[in-house]
Amino acid sequence: MSDLTELRLDPTLCDAHGFCVEILPELFTLDEWGYPLMNSGTLVTAVPADLVSAAKKAVAACPVAALRLHKHKR
Amino acid sequence: MDLRSLSVHEAHFGRLPVVDGPRIGKPGSLVHELEKSGLRGRGGGWFPTARKVHAVVESAAARRAWSAGRKPVVIANAMEGEPASSKDAILLRHNPHLVLDGVTALAATLGAEKAYIAIHRGSPIIDVVTRALADRNDPVTIELVTPPARYVSSEESALSHWIGDGVGTPVFGKRPFERGVNDRPTAVQNAETMAHIGLIARFGGEWFASVGEPTAPGTCLVSVSGVVNSPGVIEVAVGTPVSEIINRCNGFSGESSGFLTGGYGGAWVSQDSLMAAHWSPDSVAAAGGVIGAGILWALDARTCPLHEVARVAHWMAGESAGQCGPCRFGLPSLADDLDVIAGKHAQMSDVHRLNARLPLVQMRGGCKHPDGTARFIGTAMHVFQAEVAHHLRGHCCATTSGTALPIAGMRPSPVGFPGKDFK
Ligand SMILES: Cc1cc2nc3c(=O)[nH]c(=O)nc-3n(C[C@H](O)[C@H](O)[C@H](O)COP(=O)(O)O)c2cc1C
Ligand code: SF4
Numbered sequence: 001m002s003d004l005t006e007l008r009l010d011p012t013l014c015d016a017h018g019f020c021v022e023i024l025p026e027l028f029t030l031d032e033w034g035y036p037l038m039n040s041g042t043l044v045t046a047v048p049a050d051l052v053s054a055a056k057k058a059v060a061a062c063p064v065a066a067l068r069l070h071k072h073k074r
Numbered sequence: 075m076d077l078r079s080l081s082v083h084e085a086h087f088g089r090l091p092v093v094d095g096p097r098i099g100k101p102g103s104l105v106h107e108l109e110k111s112g113l114r115g116r117g118g119g120w121f122p123t124a125r126k127v128h129a130v131v132e133s134a135a136a137r138r139a140w141s142a143g144r145k146p147v148v149i150a151n152a153m154e155g156e157p158a159s160s161k162d163a164i165l166l167r168h169n170p171h172l173v174l175d176g177v178t179a180l181a182a183t184l185g186a187e188k189a190y191i192a193i194h195r196g197s198p199i200i201d202v203v204t205r206a207l208a209d210r211n212d213p214v215t216i217e218l219v220t221p222p223a224r225y226v227s228s229e230e231s232a233l234s235h236w237i238g239d240g241v242g243t244p245v246f247g248k249r250p251f252e253r254g255v256n257d258r259p260t261a262v263q264n265a266e267t268m269a270h271i272g273l274i275a276r277f278g279g280e281w282f283a284s285v286g287e288p289t290a291p292g293t294c295l296v297s298v299s300g301v302v303n304s305p306g307v308i309e310v311a312v313g314t315p316v317s318e319i320i321n322r323c324n325g326f327s328g329e330s331s332g333f334l335t336g337g338y339g340g341a342w343v344s345q346d347s348l349m350a351a352h353w354s355p356d357s358v359a360a361a362g363g364v365i366g367a368g369i370l371w372a373l374d375a376r377t378c379p380l381h382e383v384a385r386v387a388h389w390m391a392g393e394s395a396g397q398c399g400p401c402r403f404g405l406p407s408l409a410d411d412l413d414v415i416a417g418k419h420a421q422m423s424d425v426h427r428l429n430a431r432l433p434l435v436q437m438r439g440g441c442k443h444p445d446g447t448a449r450f451i452g453t454a455m456h457v458f459q460a461e462v463a464h465h466l467r468g469h470c471c472a473t474t475s476g477t478a479l480p481i482a483g484m485r486p487s488p489v490g491f492p493g494k495d496f497k
């Protein structure tokens with residue numbers, strides 16, 4: 001049994017600072033309007049184990065706290 | 075018969091029986107009857123009403139809401155934000171007490187402390203409802219609130235936000251059944267749904283389910299407009315053939331280029347597909363449409379459908395709460411693309427750009443406003459592909475410069491900033 005980590009974005013808070021995309025290019029790109037586009041195309045993306053620490057950095061770097069990590073048991 | 079008078083209403087339907095507090099699922103309780111009825115919400119999503127009521131009760135119970143003085147809240151959503159819809163206004167104009175009975179019954183069964191009916195500011199039905207409320211003596215007082223006449227202010231988290239904090243913008247990540255008005259468990263139901271609840275409280279779930287479809291029982295209101303001889307709101311059993319709905323409106327008054335189902339957050343369907351369908355969520359979906367808020371619009375073939383879609387897309391873009399990038403910037407981009415495609419110099423690359431942008435606004439907003447708008451645009455590109463092909467060759471088949479789809483009545487505005495335009 002391993003934990004599943006998810007990264008979630010609150011689009012009402014995100015101000016397109018783009019720090020998250022710099023830190024985690026594996027999970028995001030910027031869309032044409034400068035907003036982070038998750039690989040999932042939605043507001044939630046699964047974080048592979050080897051990217052969890054980078055994801056924590058991205059969460060901490062976001063100036064408006066628009067990113068959150070959630071852990072699920074599976 | 076003037077059902078706006080409480081005594082006439084009670085003589086006609088009988089008095090609203092006393093509804094017990096949260097005895098969830100127990101035989102004879104309102105929730106039990108709602109379960110048996112199979113009622114699904116008529117505000118657009120067709121979500122099972124009993125399931126929502128259960129969710130409110132469970133979240134209230136988990137937080138001991140009743141003993142902690144944070145009792146649930148009930149809201150009747152009579153905002154009717156869709157410009158092509160008039161069912162809620164017609165219902166309230168003719169039969170306000172039935173809607174209010176539903177609010178009262180739901181408030182009783184939830185042990186609610188506060189109940190509201192939300193009607194958009196400037197609506198002509200405010201007077202009717204004010205008079206009806208003055209006649210009543212409900213155990214839980216129903217307060218009339220008038221949020222701004224903005225499309226997204228009618229969304230349920232925005233309504234809760236407006237009532238609790240005076241700001242009519244959607245709230246991300248707070249589902250009203252858990253944390254609605256002032257973070258209390260909140261049941262938001264469409265005005266028509268409330269009227270059905272008012273009837274189920276009297277006549278029971280089995281009675282309600284005796285018409286309609288097994289998966290979507292009961293009757294529903296449909297706002298029919300466009301090229302039909304008698305446009306208006308009609309009540310039909312769910313599952314009525316669409317052709318019969320058109321007959322009840324005395325047939326077509328002219329040629330139609332396609333049908334809009336569900337409203338500006340809905341979907342376009344070709345006339346052939348829809349005329350073969352039944353007015354039920356499943357059958358309309360199989361034809362490519364959505365019942366949504368019960369809107370059926372036969373577009374006048376003399377207008378340019380692409381121009382119509384572009385106009386509405388601009389309006390929908392202007393109705394964004396401006397909180398989320400993909401909605402605030404994506405919707406105007408889509409509307410601009412449509413302007414080019416509807417114009418004289420459309421290129422295939424414009425169509426490709428639009429198609430590539432559509433998924434960028436979906437599943438990325440704080441509410442479903444951009445998703446609905448994208449569906450409205452995406453289905454139009456499919457249903458009107460012959461017109462798109464004409465435009466790519468520099469032709470437009472419109473024989474009038476007039477317009478068909480309404481955007482008046484609600485206030486169009488430039489892209490707003492959070493809060494500002496919404497107070
Ligand atoms: C952008 C947007 C606009 C909406 N406008 C309305 C509206 O005008 N009236 C309404 O009843 N529901 C509207 N809804 C749906 C409500 O959020 C909510 O689901 C509904 O009122 C629940 O009632 P029901 O379960 O009885 O359908 C809207 C939703 C969205 C995303
Ligand atoms: S760092 Fe935060 S504000 Fe900046 S783009 Fe990422 S989520 Fe948005």
Ligand code: SF4
Nearest residue numbers: 395397398401439440
């Ligand atoms: S998606 Fe659009 S309308 Fe919905 S909350 Fe975000 S900005 Fe507002």
